[in-house]
Amino acid sequence: MALRRASVYARCMSRRLQCAAAPLHTSTIPALSISAISTQDNATSVSKKPMSLQDIEALLNSEPTWSVESLLPPEKNLNGDTSDVPRVSAKQLHHLLRLSALPPPKSQEQEAKMLSTLSDQLHFVGRMQQVDTSGVKPLRAIRDETAAAEQEQTITLETLKDALSKERVIGKHYKRIQRDTTAVDASNVETWDVLGSAERKQGKYFVVESERPQE
Amino acid sequence: MSLLRHAERQIANLGKYSHLNAFINVADHESVLARVAASAESSPSTDNVNARSPFGRLIAIKDNICTADLPTTAASGILKLLKSPYDATVVKQLREAGAITVGKTNLDEFGMGSHNLHSHFGASKLVRGGEERSAGGSSGGSAVAVATGQCWAALGTDTGGSVRLPAAYTRTVGFKPSYGLLSRWGVIAYANSLDTVGILGQNVESVEGVFDSLDFYDPQDPTSLPPSTRSRLPKQGSGGAKTLKIGVPMDYNISTLDATVRKAWLRSLQLLQARGHTLHTVRLPATQHALSAYYVLAPAEASSNLAKYDGIRYGSRAEGKDGIPDSVLFAKTRGEGFGPEVQRRILLGAFSLSAQAIDNYFIQAQKVRRLVQQDFDNVFATPNPLMTSQPEVDGEGVDVLLCPTAPTLAPKLSEIKGQQPLHAYMNDVFTVPASLAGLPAISVPVHADEGVKAATEEASAWSGMQIIGQYGDDRVVLDLAKELFESASPGP
Numbered sequence: 001m002a003l004r005r006a007s008v009y010a011r012c013m014s015r016r017l018q019c020a021a022a023p024l025h026t027s028t029i030p031a032l033s034i035s036a037i038s039t040q041d042n043a044t045s046v047s048k049k050p051m052s053l054q055d056i057e058a059l060l061n062s063e064p065t066w067s068v069e070s071l072l073p074p075e076k077n078l079n080g081d082t083s084d085v086p087r088v089s090a091k092q093l094h095h096l097l098r099l100s101a102l103p104p105p106k107s108q109e110q111e112a113k114m115l116s117t118l119s120d121q122l123h124f125v126g127r128m129q130q131v132d133t134s135g136v137k138p139l140r141a142i143r144d145e146t147a148a149a150e151q152e153q154t155i156t157l158e159t160l161k162d163a164l165s166k167e168r169v170i171g172k173h174y175k176r177i178q179r180d181t182t183a184v185d186a187s188n189v190e191t192w193d194v195l196g197s198a199e200r201k202q203g204k205y206f207v208v209e210s211e212r213p214q215e
Numbered sequence: 216m217s218l219l220r221h222a223e224r225q226i227a228n229l230g231k232y233s234h235l236n237a238f239i240n241v242a243d244h245e246s247v248l249a250r251v252a253a254s255a256e257s258s259p260s261t262d263n264v265n266a267r268s269p270f271g272r273l274i275a276i277k278d279n280i281c282t283a284d285l286p287t288t289a290a291s292g293i294l295k296l297l298k299s300p301y302d303a304t305v306v307k308q309l310r311e312a313g314a315i316t317v318g319k320t321n322l323d324e325f326g327m328g329s330h331n332l333h334s335h336f337g338a339s340k341l342v343r344g345g346e347e348r349s350a351g352g353s354s355g356g357s358a359v360a361v362a363t364g365q366c367w368a369a370l371g372t373d374t375g376g377s378v379r380l381p382a383a384y385t386r387t388v389g390f391k392p393s394y395g396l397l398s399r400w401g402v403i404a405y406a407n408s409l410d411t412v413g414i415l416g417q418n419v420e421s422v423e424g425v426f427d428s429l430d431f432y433d434p435q436d437p438t439s440l441p442p443s444t445r446s447r448l449p450k451q452g453s454g455g456a457k458t459l460k461i462g463v464p465m466d467y468n469i470s471t472l473d474a475t476v477r478k479a480w481l482r483s484l485q486l487l488q489a490r491g492h493t494l495h496t497v498r499l500p501a502t503q504h505a506l507s508a509y510y511v512l513a514p515a516e517a518s519s520n521l522a523k524y525d526g527i528r529y530g531s532r533a534e535g536k537d538g539i540p541d542s543v544l545f546a547k548t549r550g551e552g553f554g555p556e557v558q559r560r561i562l563l564g565a566f567s568l569s570a571q572a573i574d575n576y577f578i579q580a581q582k583v584r585r586l587v588q589q590d591f592d593n594v595f596a597t598p599n600p601l602m603t604s605q606p607e608v609d610g611e612g613v614d615v616l617l618c619p620t621a622p623t624l625a626p627k628l629s630e631i632k633g634q635q636p637l638h639a640y641m642n643d644v645f646t647v648p649a650s651l652a653g654l655p656a657i658s659v660p661v662h663a664d665e666g667v668k669a670a671t672e673e674a675s676a677w678s679g680m681q682i683i684g685q686y687g688d689d690r691v692v693l694d695l696a697k698e699l700f701e702s703a704s705p706g707p
Contacts, residue, residue, distance in 0.1 A: 045497070045498050046462065046495055046496075046497045046594050046611070046612055046613060047495045047496045047497070048495075048611075050460075050493035050494055050495060051463075051494050051495060051496055052494075053481070053484060053485050053488055053494065056463055056481070056484060056494055056496065057481055059465065059468075059496060060463075060468050060477055060480070060481065061477075064468050064469050064470040064472065065465050065466050065468050065469065066466065066469055066470070066503050067469060067470040067471065068469055068471060068506065068622070068641045068644050069470070069471060069641075071506065071507060071637075071641070072637060072638075072641075073637075088566070096562055096565045096566055096569065097546075097562065098543050099565045099569070100518060100522075100549075100558075100561045100562055100565045101522070101525075101543055101544070101545045101546050101549050102546055102549055102550055102553075102558055102561065102562065103542050103546045103547060103549075103550035104541065104542060104546075114562070117559060117636065118559075118562060118563065118566065120635070120637055121510070121559070121563050121636075121637065122563075122566070124507065124510060124637050124640065125507045125508075125510045125511045125563075125567075125576070125580075126507070127503075127504060127507040128504040128507035128508045128511070128579060128580060128583045129575055129576075129579055131501075131504050131579075131582075131583050131586065133579060133582035133583065133585075133586070136582040136585050136586060137582075137585055138578055138581030138582050138584070138585060139581055139582075139584040139585035139588055139651075140408065140581055141408045141438070142394040142395060142408065142438075142601070142652075142653030142686075143395070143438070143601065144440070144441070144443075144444040144600075144601050145601055145602055145603065146447075146600075146601065146602065146603045147603050148443070148447075149441075149443065149444060149601075152441070152443050192300070193300075194528070196300065197297065197298070197300070197528060197529035197530075198527065198528055198529065199296075199526060199529075199530070199531060199532050200532060206527050206528065208527060208537070208538075208544075209535070209536045209537065209538075210536055210537055210538030210539070210544055211536055211538060211539045211540065
């Protein structure tokens with residue numbers, strides 16, 4: 001069952017890639033024209049002719065293209081508030097800390113500081129939300145996305161040949177599959193001392209001290 | 216000079232520069248020297264001759280890479296006593312090549328930082344002109360160890376610039392290969408889709424020599440590039456013989472670019488043009504959004520990767536009861552074990568992965584990451600070997616890009632100690648784009664002025680210049696780095 005699911009998944013993946021390829025290809029122009037919010041005129045352009053050092057020097061010494069400081073949140077006003085910063089409530093903060101298995105703030109001041117840091121960070125990363133990414137396929141990992149690699153990684157009966165050869169069909173009226181039960185030599189992994197690196201242990205157990213949550 | 220003589224000097228420097236805090240743990244000096252002596256004896260022919268081979272050389276290992284002989288702490292309180300039962304693949308490969316590990320270098324906790332200030336074991340730093348300066352992060356200890364001759368070369372890791380930035384600040388060479396070429400098995404994950412093992416050295420040859428020993432498929436690392444894909448990558452670089460088209464990305468000319476760095480940039484272009492290469496301006500518009508996207512993706516992956524640290528099976532635990540009605544189980548251990556910057560990033564990551572934010576933050580950042588990759592594919596003459604549909608490169612593209620590694624020279628520690636965390640994030644603006652696209656990139660030291668003697672204390676005016684190549688063009692990048700390094704080096 002698991003095997004079948006794997007091959008179905010592989011097939012879905014390749015179909016999804018094909019679908020995504022079409023809009024991607026045609027969207028080369030709009031995708032690059034994020035210039036809606038940036039300053040340049042002509043998106044990705046390579047100067048056709050080699051340029052002289054003087055020209056490049058003049059370009060570099062004239063107008064900088066942008067400022068990283070533009071990512072920083074504006075100076076805070078007296079209330080410690082900034083206008084366009086995403087708001088995170090104290091309740092949300094406590095929820096996020098719980099999700100992260102981190103301790104809650106020790107004081108009101110610490111809580112205020114955490115909220116302010118988080119909202120500064122969110123302002124900093126908020127810039128990329130303005131980019132038009134419609135039709136863009138997310139880049140989740142750097143991996144071979146070519147058709148050849150897709151094919152190499154597709155799980156087929158050939159890939160599973162070794163595993164399948166260890167199965168045999170038994171039974172006459174009720175045929176079923178039985179796995180080859182010859183012992184596999186796993187001594188190199190089974191010699192691992194599971195408790196070897198544990199700081200607190202008792203006998204063959206890890207020790208965790210905690211209090212039961214109150215009912 | 217013989218291998219043993221080199222090693223003795225490096226061991227002596229360990230004591231001389233111990234105040235720079237480059238190492239967290241150091242191997243026993245006597246046994247290191249005994250091993251070098253044994254290497255020199257076993258193979259007298261390689262003694263003293265090879266500038267590239269790691270055989271019989273002392274190599275420092277960043278302390279987020281597992282070694283069986285010395286603890287691996289990732290500069291975190293939660294792993295301060297961790298002893299790995301095995302060597303990382305890259306360490307194993309170096310040992311097989313005859314290298315000798317001299318110690319484990321300081322870093323920003325789990326690789327999170329740009330100045331090496333966020334270490335459980337105290338900052339690693341530079342001293343120049345009597346002033347303490349940032350060593351850069353996160354592989355600051357590796358960079359300082361190389362810069363002060365405490366080892367022959369060092370391994371670092373580069374997630375968003377963690378090898379290149381310290382190299383730029385310390386006047387060393389720092390190389391981040393294409394993502395997936397070097398094994399990550401046994402390397403403590405920070406942001407796994409970006410993490411790359413990198414190499415630091417005093418020159419390009421030593422960096423290339425280490426790279427040659429590590430550039431192999433590892434079946435234990437699921438993100439290691441498989442042999443079939445490797446066979447499609449170019450085998451050779453330019454060998455220094457070919458005329459290259461060098462792209463000058465205008466989007467790296469930001470308003471806060473230090474005048475000295477801009478000068479060094481122009482000087483590098485001039486030196487390479489004098490060697491027959493041609494210069495072309497290029498635009499990479501998504502650069503302006505790369506930093507924001509990176510600081511969504513890296514913390515999100517970190518919050519997931521660091522969820523496993525609870526001090527139960529390994530690592531250090533908080534004293535007393537953990538898990539009381541007010542505080543969830545393991546929160547006490549994690550609160551005490553992780554430093555403040557790590558906790559900030561875990562929290563930010565938890566936010567961008569939460570149900571209400573994942574589409575607008577995490578997924579959007581992955582889409583922007585694709586645009587950054589397309590930007591590069593649009594300007595390079597070589598098509599991206601990982602992609603099927605390629606954008607039409609208008610006319611011809613460029614072979615490599617040349618830009619600064621960091622907007623400024625190494626800042627003074629006194630200036631950055633009180634800074635808001637966000638200010639440190641801005642140091643990564645030039646290194647993050649190549650990380651997002653997984654491209655090979657190297658930082659080479661270049662002085663802004665001609666004719667500076669190596670020995671003068673002008674050392675603080677050396678900038679890092681970054682050469683970025685198309686995915687898999689690691690050899691092209693290394694070959695041009697050699698040319699730049701050679702022509703920028705002061706004469707004898």
